[in-house]
Amino acid sequence: MSLFDDDFYSASRTFGGSRWKIDGRRIYGRTATRHFDIRTIAAVVAIASGVALLVGWTLGLRSAGSVLSTEERIVRAVERVMPAVVSVVSSVTGGGASEGPSFAIGVGSGVVFEKAGGRARIITNQHVVQNASKVEVVLDDGTRQPATVLGGDVFTDLAVLETDGKNVRRVAEFGDSRNLRPGETAIAVGSPLGLGLSQSITIGVISGPQRRIPVSLDADGRYDWEMDVIQTDAAINVGNSGGALANLDGKVIGINSMKIAETGVEGLGFALPIHQVLPVVEELVRHGKVLRPKIGIRAVELDVYENRSALGLPESVREGLVVIGEVEEPAASAGLKAGDVIVELDGRPVGSMLELRQYLYGRKKIGDKLEITFYRNGKKETVTIRLGEY
Incomplete structure (x- = not known):
């Protein structure tokens, strides 16, 4: 078994001039100066101790409230990103198009990134749909419908799907994966272990914002490529491939892709950083492949x-x-x-x-x-x- 176990992959890798928009807000502070008449000083001194007590009590309430607000932020982040995450079911037929039933070969996840002209487009991992003769997506409301593969790329392990957008409620928003810090909250959303546990979430932190790991594209145990990834300890399990790694604002910062699957190893999952994902997606939509x-x-x-x-x-x-x-x-x-x-x-x-x-x-x-x-x-x-x- 190789260090990066392929069994994880399913349940059976400035945006100037592109369509993408990511975080980029500046917050400006402003201070005010107030001048007191000397006659007010005595009154200020007289109530100083009372103000101190009031401030202390108020800060105590704010401290307690901050814990609750963090929990509420997680809940709101999940509510924001979850409708944009779908399950992806890949199948093969018994022979030709009319020769027997389809057999599911894997269940992964995907992230809706665009909706236009009655169609919706979805990011997933290439290994989730590779060699599939039939692909379906299951939306957050349980609607199951066919999807087509617009393009895929083995080097970045990314693919783009297209499906009917009628029942798609939400398109994902993207955060900035270029300036992540260790310890930031990470929320993984996907379908671990198949459709029975779709729309599952796990919470963790960013363990390593910028990692480079070796991979074997031919699955022969010899490393012949390297991928830039985000390391997280948010539990990533079989079927999470192609799902969202989101921040506390509910914005997608990565596409869950792999984990280390070895006995005695826990909490080592990896996601493709969204700032590298989006240019690849652009090429897959335009050309069906990445031109190299x-x-x-x-x-x-x-x-x-x-x-x-x-x-x-x-x-x-x-x-x-x-x-x-x-x-x-x-x-x-x-x-x-x-x-x-x-x-x-x-x-x-x-x-x-x-x-x-x-x-x-x-x-x-x-x-x-x-x-x-x-x-x-x-x-x-x-x-x-x-x-x-x-």
Whole structure:
């Protein structure tokens, strides 16, 4: 079992010019000065002790009231965000569209982010709907209705759904996940353990506002990507994937996505920060995918390649990526072939898929040139390609 257990995922990753609006209020204070006539001083002194007693008693009431107001803020926050959280049911059919009934393969959660033209759009996790032939959503009032997948992205684990907006009562409001502090209240809303416990909430705190964790996109136990997340101790359970992590104002600050599932480990849940989620959602709505640069190869790390001796590599070559399978464009036009061992990108050593993706997606754009250094039959070669679209 890997550190970040995939069994969690279901029950069976300035906004200038975009549509988004997040917190950004300034509060200005104002002071007033009052001048007393000297004749009032004696009266002020005379009642000073009484005022002190009154102030002390009043502060006591305010202190007691502050506890109640915190509880009330939680209740109001839940009332504000809960109608915007739905359950997401993914199913597969027994065969073709007309070959037998559908079988549910997972239940997750989703957050309504937009309602227009009679339609509602929902954020969820990609793994909740991946490989599903049928997707339905269950609204906060129990209405169950079909949904379509507009787009998804495995690297950020995000997907966008669209459904009939007639019975959707609330669209989520978004908070600012860029300036979270450890200890702030966090409210997780979703459908843990399936539809029987839909619209459940758990309360905790922000344990770590900015974490980066390794993930295995291929679920093979080898970490080949990293994700920026918010760490919380609010209980996140099976089926919470795609649900809301909200603040005390009932505004969504993250999309619940994963937890550490190991014996003896509790209170380690992770949500995708909303300021990183929204630009991805924008692309998924517009293109159905996130546009990224593409080399056009599949590769495995040299240290796990089973037939290293056949590559004819010099003894000094310890790390690299072995090209496997069919080579696609633009790598094919550059002459790359299966069995080539890539060791550098733009003169920078590369030894893992994680390093390749970090450089490619973090520093390059579609259409950029990329210099690839590789070994073929023991000979070192270099080619330059113009990156395509993934």
